[in-house]
Amino acid sequence: MTNSLYYTKTGLFRTPSFFADETWLKKRLHNPNTFIVPVWKNLNLVLDHEMPSAITLSGNHARGLLEVASEIAFLGMDGPDFGDDTASAYFAIDVSDCEIPSLAPMLGRAKFTELREVGMLMGRKEGSLLALARGVIFWHQNNRFCGNCGSSSASVQGGRIRRCSNPGCGCEQYPRTDPAVIMLVTRPGPDGGACLMGRNHNFSEGMYSSLAGFVDQGESLEQAVIREVFEETGINVDDVEYKASQPWPFPSSLMLGFRARAISTKINIDPKELEDARWFPKSVVRKAEASGLKLPRTDSIAYWLIKDWLAED
Ligand SMILES: [Zn+2]
Numbered sequence: 001m002t003n004s005l006y007y008t009k010t011g012l013f014r015t016p017s018f019f020a021d022e023t024w025l026k027k028r029l030h031n032p033n034t035f036i037v038p039v040w041k042n043l044n045l046v047l048d049h050e051m052p053s054a055i056t057l058s059g060n061h062a063r064g065l066l067e068v069a070s071e072i073a074f075l076g077m078d079g080p081d082f083g084d085d086t087a088s089a090y091f092a093i094d095v096s097d098c099e100i101p102s103l104a105p106m107l108g109r110a111k112f113t114e115l116r117e118v119g120m121l122m123g124r125k126e127g128s129l130l131a132l133a134r135g136v137i138f139w140h141q142n143n144r145f146c147g148n149c150g151s152s153s154a155s156v157q158g159g160r161i162r163r164c165s166n167p168g169c170g171c172e173q174y175p176r177t178d179p180a181v182i183m184l185v186t187r188p189g190p191d192g193g194a195c196l197m198g199r200n201h202n203f204s205e206g207m208y209s210s211l212a213g214f215v216d217q218g219e220s221l222e223q224a225v226i227r228e229v230f231e232e233t234g235i236n237v238d239d240v241e242y243k244a245s246q247p248w249p250f251p252s253s254l255m256l257g258f259r260a261r262a263i264s265t266k267i268n269i270d271p272k273e274l275e276d277a278r279w280f281p282k283s284v285v286r287k288a289e290a291s292g293l294k295l296p297r298t299d300s301i302a303y304w305l306i307k308d309w310l311a312e313d
Helices: 016-020 022-029 059-068 100-107 115-121 124-141 221-233 282-286 301-310
Strands: 035-040 043-047 071-077 089-094 111-113 153-156 161-164 178-187 194-199 211-214 237-248 253-262 276-281
Touching: 016 022, 016 071, 022 071, 022 089, 035 059, 035 124, 043 115, 043 124, 059 100, 071 124, 071 153, 089 124, 111 115, 115 124, 124 237, 178 221, 178 237, 178 301, 194 211, 194 221, 194 282, 194 301, 211 221, 221 237, 221 253, 237 301, 253 301, 276 282, 282 301
Parallel strands: 035 089, 178 253
Antiparallel strands: 035 043, 043 111, 071 089, 153 161, 178 194, 178 211, 194 276, 237 253
Protein backbone atom coordinates (compact mmCIF):
# COMPACT_ATOMS: atom_id res chain seq x y z
CA MET A 1 0.00 0.00 0.00
CA THR A 2 3.00 2.31 0.46
CA ASN A 3 3.16 2.50 -3.35
CA SER A 4 0.10 4.71 -3.27
CA LEU A 5 1.82 7.53 -1.36
CA TYR A 6 2.13 10.80 -3.27
CA TYR A 7 5.50 12.47 -4.04
CA THR A 8 7.46 9.21 -3.70
CA LYS A 9 7.75 8.16 -7.35
CA THR A 10 10.00 10.32 -9.50
CA GLY A 11 11.28 7.22 -11.28
CA LEU A 12 14.66 8.97 -11.55
CA PHE A 13 18.02 7.34 -10.88
CA ARG A 14 20.10 9.48 -8.54
CA THR A 15 23.33 7.51 -8.36
CA PRO A 16 26.11 9.56 -6.68
CA SER A 17 28.52 8.99 -9.61
CA PHE A 18 26.15 10.99 -11.84
CA PHE A 19 26.73 14.04 -9.67
CA ALA A 20 30.50 13.73 -9.43
CA ASP A 21 31.34 14.25 -13.12
CA GLU A 22 30.94 17.99 -13.74
CA THR A 23 32.10 17.79 -17.38
CA TRP A 24 29.47 15.17 -18.11
CA LEU A 25 26.81 17.26 -16.31
CA LYS A 26 27.66 20.35 -18.38
CA LYS A 27 27.43 18.34 -21.60
CA ARG A 28 24.15 16.84 -20.45
CA LEU A 29 22.62 20.25 -19.86
CA HIS A 30 22.70 20.91 -23.60
CA ASN A 31 21.67 17.44 -24.75
CA PRO A 32 18.34 17.43 -26.67
CA ASN A 33 17.10 14.66 -24.34
CA THR A 34 17.57 16.84 -21.28
CA PHE A 35 14.57 18.26 -19.44
CA ILE A 36 14.52 21.37 -17.27
CA VAL A 37 12.17 21.68 -14.29
CA PRO A 38 11.92 25.39 -13.45
CA VAL A 39 11.05 26.69 -9.96
CA TRP A 40 10.03 30.29 -9.33
CA LYS A 41 9.66 31.42 -5.70
CA ASN A 42 8.75 27.88 -4.54
CA LEU A 43 6.19 27.52 -7.34
CA ASN A 44 6.29 24.88 -10.06
CA LEU A 45 5.49 25.21 -13.74
CA VAL A 46 2.09 23.67 -14.42
CA LEU A 47 -0.29 23.64 -17.35
CA ASP A 48 -3.99 23.88 -16.54
CA HIS A 49 -5.31 24.21 -13.01
CA GLU A 50 -8.30 21.85 -13.47
CA MET A 51 -6.49 18.86 -14.96
CA PRO A 52 -2.93 19.91 -14.20
CA SER A 53 0.20 18.51 -15.78
CA ALA A 54 3.84 19.19 -14.95
CA ILE A 55 5.72 21.16 -17.57
CA THR A 56 9.35 20.37 -18.25
CA LEU A 57 11.28 22.19 -20.93
CA SER A 58 13.85 21.14 -23.48
CA GLY A 59 15.51 22.66 -26.54
CA ASN A 60 15.33 26.43 -27.12
CA HIS A 61 12.93 27.17 -24.28
CA ALA A 62 15.19 25.31 -21.85
CA ARG A 63 18.25 27.21 -23.13
CA GLY A 64 16.49 30.55 -22.58
CA LEU A 65 15.73 29.68 -18.99
CA LEU A 66 19.17 28.22 -18.31
CA GLU A 67 20.72 31.55 -19.25
CA VAL A 68 18.81 33.39 -16.53
CA ALA A 69 18.77 30.67 -13.83
CA SER A 70 20.43 31.54 -10.52
CA GLU A 71 20.79 27.86 -9.58
CA ILE A 72 20.99 24.65 -11.60
CA ALA A 73 20.72 21.30 -9.84
CA PHE A 74 20.81 17.85 -11.38
CA LEU A 75 17.84 15.70 -10.35
CA GLY A 76 18.63 12.38 -11.97
CA MET A 77 18.31 10.19 -15.06
CA ASP A 78 15.22 8.39 -16.29
CA GLY A 79 17.31 5.28 -16.83
CA PRO A 80 20.20 3.63 -14.98
CA ASP A 81 22.73 3.95 -17.78
CA PHE A 82 25.20 6.78 -17.18
CA GLY A 83 26.62 6.82 -20.71
CA ASP A 84 23.46 6.22 -22.73
CA ASP A 85 22.71 9.33 -24.79
CA THR A 86 19.10 8.30 -25.30
CA ALA A 87 18.35 8.37 -21.56
CA SER A 88 16.98 11.71 -20.36
CA ALA A 89 18.58 13.84 -17.68
CA TYR A 90 16.47 16.12 -15.48
CA PHE A 91 17.69 19.38 -13.93
CA ALA A 92 15.87 21.74 -11.57
CA ILE A 93 16.59 25.43 -12.08
CA ASP A 94 15.78 28.46 -9.95
CA VAL A 95 14.42 31.45 -11.87
CA SER A 96 13.11 33.31 -8.80
CA ASP A 97 15.23 36.38 -9.57
CA CYS A 98 13.39 36.96 -12.87
CA GLU A 99 10.17 38.87 -13.42
CA ILE A 100 7.42 36.67 -14.89
CA PRO A 101 6.88 38.83 -18.03
CA SER A 102 10.53 38.33 -18.99
CA LEU A 103 10.07 34.54 -18.70
CA ALA A 104 6.72 34.43 -20.50
CA PRO A 105 8.06 33.65 -24.01
CA MET A 106 9.63 30.44 -22.67
CA LEU A 107 6.61 29.34 -20.63
CA GLY A 108 3.83 29.18 -23.21
CA ARG A 109 0.46 28.70 -21.53
CA ALA A 110 1.99 27.13 -18.42
CA LYS A 111 1.95 29.06 -15.15
CA PHE A 112 3.97 28.93 -11.94
CA THR A 113 1.62 27.25 -9.49
CA GLU A 114 1.61 26.17 -5.83
CA LEU A 115 2.11 22.40 -5.89
CA ARG A 116 -0.09 22.02 -2.80
CA GLU A 117 -3.05 23.18 -4.89
CA VAL A 118 -2.55 20.78 -7.79
CA GLY A 119 -0.30 17.90 -6.63
CA MET A 120 -3.15 15.57 -5.76
CA LEU A 121 -4.74 16.04 -9.20
CA MET A 122 -1.60 15.13 -11.17
CA GLY A 123 -0.05 11.85 -12.21
CA ARG A 124 2.07 10.50 -9.34
CA LYS A 125 5.30 10.64 -11.33
CA GLU A 126 4.76 14.24 -12.42
CA GLY A 127 3.83 15.38 -8.91
CA SER A 128 6.88 13.60 -7.50
CA LEU A 129 9.19 15.27 -10.03
CA LEU A 130 7.86 18.74 -9.17
CA ALA A 131 8.09 18.00 -5.46
CA LEU A 132 11.72 16.92 -5.84
CA ALA A 133 12.61 20.03 -7.88
CA ARG A 134 10.91 22.30 -5.38
CA GLY A 135 12.63 20.62 -2.43
CA VAL A 136 16.10 20.76 -4.03
CA ILE A 137 15.78 24.43 -4.99
CA PHE A 138 14.41 25.33 -1.54
CA TRP A 139 17.48 23.77 0.06
CA HIS A 140 19.81 25.80 -2.20
CA GLN A 141 17.94 29.04 -1.54
CA ASN A 142 18.16 28.54 2.20
CA ASN A 143 21.81 27.52 2.39
CA ARG A 144 23.51 30.32 0.49
CA PHE A 145 25.85 31.01 3.39
CA CYS A 146 28.21 28.73 5.22
CA GLY A 147 26.84 27.65 8.60
CA ASN A 148 30.40 27.46 9.94
CA CYS A 149 31.94 30.84 9.04
CA GLY A 150 29.13 32.84 7.40
CA SER A 151 30.84 33.29 3.99
CA SER A 152 28.86 32.68 0.83
CA SER A 153 28.62 29.12 -0.44
CA ALA A 154 28.40 27.81 -3.99
CA SER A 155 26.75 24.80 -5.53
CA VAL A 156 29.14 22.04 -6.70
CA GLN A 157 28.72 18.48 -8.02
CA GLY A 158 25.56 19.27 -9.93
CA GLY A 159 23.94 20.83 -6.89
CA ARG A 160 24.55 17.84 -4.64
CA ILE A 161 26.78 19.84 -2.31
CA ARG A 162 27.25 23.51 -1.35
CA ARG A 163 30.84 24.46 -0.58
CA CYS A 164 31.99 27.48 1.42
CA SER A 165 33.84 30.09 -0.69
CA ASN A 166 36.26 30.94 2.15
CA PRO A 167 39.49 29.01 1.38
CA GLY A 168 40.30 28.86 5.08
CA CYS A 169 37.03 27.06 5.72
CA GLY A 170 35.82 25.05 2.70
CA CYS A 171 32.99 23.57 4.75
CA GLU A 172 30.59 21.43 2.70
CA GLN A 173 26.85 21.25 3.23
CA TYR A 174 24.75 18.35 2.06
CA PRO A 175 20.99 18.43 1.36
CA ARG A 176 18.88 18.18 4.49
CA THR A 177 15.29 17.36 5.24
CA ASP A 178 13.60 17.86 8.59
CA PRO A 179 12.31 14.60 10.09
CA ALA A 180 8.77 14.89 11.40
CA VAL A 181 6.71 12.11 12.95
CA ILE A 182 3.04 11.75 12.09
CA MET A 183 0.98 9.20 13.97
CA LEU A 184 -2.47 7.76 14.06
CA VAL A 185 -3.24 6.90 17.67
CA THR A 186 -5.87 4.18 17.98
CA ARG A 187 -7.61 2.31 20.76
CA PRO A 188 -9.49 -0.98 20.60
CA GLY A 189 -13.25 -1.06 21.02
CA PRO A 190 -16.48 -2.21 19.41
CA ASP A 191 -16.71 -1.99 15.60
CA GLY A 192 -12.99 -1.58 15.07
CA GLY A 193 -12.25 0.88 17.87
CA ALA A 194 -11.50 4.55 17.50
CA CYS A 195 -8.71 6.88 16.46
CA LEU A 196 -7.49 10.12 17.93
CA MET A 197 -7.47 13.14 15.64
CA GLY A 198 -7.00 16.81 16.30
CA ARG A 199 -7.51 20.07 14.51
CA ASN A 200 -5.26 23.09 14.69
CA HIS A 201 -6.34 26.68 14.49
CA ASN A 202 -5.92 27.09 10.75
CA PHE A 203 -7.65 23.88 9.56
CA SER A 204 -10.72 24.35 7.39
CA GLU A 205 -14.08 23.88 9.08
CA GLY A 206 -14.82 20.31 10.17
CA MET A 207 -11.36 18.98 9.36
CA TYR A 208 -9.48 16.69 11.74
CA SER A 209 -6.18 14.95 11.15
CA SER A 210 -3.64 12.65 12.76
CA LEU A 211 -1.15 14.32 15.11
CA ALA A 212 2.33 15.32 13.97
CA GLY A 213 5.45 17.10 15.13
CA PHE A 214 9.16 17.56 14.51
CA VAL A 215 11.77 15.25 15.96
CA ASP A 216 14.02 16.85 18.58
CA GLN A 217 17.76 16.36 18.98
CA GLY A 218 18.70 13.34 21.07
CA GLU A 219 15.34 11.71 20.49
CA SER A 220 14.39 8.49 18.72
CA LEU A 221 11.42 8.49 16.36
CA GLU A 222 9.42 6.38 18.82
CA GLN A 223 10.19 8.83 21.64
CA ALA A 224 9.12 11.72 19.42
CA VAL A 225 5.77 10.00 18.77
CA ILE A 226 5.16 9.40 22.48
CA ARG A 227 6.19 12.97 23.44
CA GLU A 228 4.21 14.74 20.71
CA VAL A 229 0.99 12.84 21.41
CA PHE A 230 1.27 13.55 25.12
CA GLU A 231 2.17 17.24 24.63
CA GLU A 232 -0.70 17.90 22.25
CA THR A 233 -3.46 15.76 23.76
CA GLY A 234 -2.38 14.42 27.17
CA ILE A 235 -2.82 10.85 25.84
CA ASN A 236 -0.21 8.21 26.72
CA VAL A 237 0.71 5.75 23.99
CA ASP A 238 2.83 2.64 23.50
CA ASP A 239 3.29 0.00 20.76
CA VAL A 240 4.64 2.65 18.40
CA GLU A 241 4.81 0.96 15.01
CA TYR A 242 6.44 2.42 11.88
CA LYS A 243 4.16 2.32 8.82
CA ALA A 244 5.52 4.40 5.93
CA SER A 245 7.27 7.63 5.03
CA GLN A 246 6.68 10.47 2.61
CA PRO A 247 8.83 13.36 1.42
CA TRP A 248 6.81 16.52 2.07
CA PRO A 249 8.47 19.47 0.36
CA PHE A 250 6.22 22.12 1.95
CA PRO A 251 8.86 23.23 2.54
CA SER A 252 11.38 20.55 3.51
CA SER A 253 10.19 17.67 5.68
CA LEU A 254 10.37 13.93 5.63
CA MET A 255 7.16 12.66 7.20
CA LEU A 256 7.65 9.40 9.12
CA GLY A 257 4.29 7.73 9.60
CA PHE A 258 3.44 5.64 12.67
CA ARG A 259 0.58 3.89 14.36
CA ALA A 260 0.50 4.02 18.15
CA ARG A 261 -1.79 2.39 20.73
CA ALA A 262 -3.39 4.58 23.37
CA ILE A 263 -3.01 3.47 26.99
CA SER A 264 -5.11 6.31 28.35
CA THR A 265 -8.33 7.89 27.07
CA LYS A 266 -8.86 11.29 28.71
CA ILE A 267 -7.95 14.09 26.30
CA ASN A 268 -6.34 17.24 27.62
CA ILE A 269 -5.31 19.42 24.68
CA ASP A 270 -2.54 21.98 24.55
CA PRO A 271 -4.52 25.01 23.31
CA LYS A 272 -1.39 26.56 21.80
CA GLU A 273 -1.02 23.55 19.48
CA LEU A 274 -4.59 22.40 18.94
CA GLU A 275 -8.08 23.84 18.88
CA ASP A 276 -9.67 20.45 19.54
CA ALA A 277 -8.92 16.73 19.64
CA ARG A 278 -11.40 13.86 19.78
CA TRP A 279 -11.78 10.12 19.61
CA PHE A 280 -13.49 9.18 16.35
CA PRO A 281 -15.10 5.71 16.12
CA LYS A 282 -14.11 3.80 13.02
CA SER A 283 -17.74 3.79 11.82
CA VAL A 284 -17.73 7.60 11.84
CA VAL A 285 -14.41 7.92 10.02
CA ARG A 286 -15.55 5.38 7.44
CA LYS A 287 -18.54 7.59 6.62
CA ALA A 288 -16.66 10.81 7.20
CA GLU A 289 -18.53 12.94 4.70
CA ALA A 290 -21.96 11.90 5.93
CA SER A 291 -20.79 12.53 9.50
CA GLY A 292 -19.67 16.08 8.69
CA LEU A 293 -16.05 15.10 9.31
CA LYS A 294 -13.48 16.36 6.83
CA LEU A 295 -10.38 14.19 6.50
CA PRO A 296 -6.93 15.57 5.62
CA ARG A 297 -5.94 16.19 2.00
CA THR A 298 -5.73 13.04 -0.08
CA ASP A 299 -2.08 13.51 -1.07
CA SER A 300 -0.90 13.50 2.56
CA ILE A 301 0.44 10.60 4.60
CA ALA A 302 -2.07 11.70 7.27
CA TYR A 303 -4.84 10.57 4.93
CA TRP A 304 -2.90 7.43 4.03
CA LEU A 305 -2.53 6.45 7.72
CA ILE A 306 -6.27 6.83 8.23
CA LYS A 307 -7.09 4.75 5.12
CA ASP A 308 -4.59 2.10 6.25
CA TRP A 309 -6.41 1.83 9.58
CA LEU A 310 -9.85 1.74 7.93
CA ALA A 311 -8.70 -1.07 5.65
CA GLU A 312 -8.11 -3.33 8.67
CA ASP A 313 -10.90 -5.58 9.93
ZN1 LIG B 1 32.77 28.60 5.75
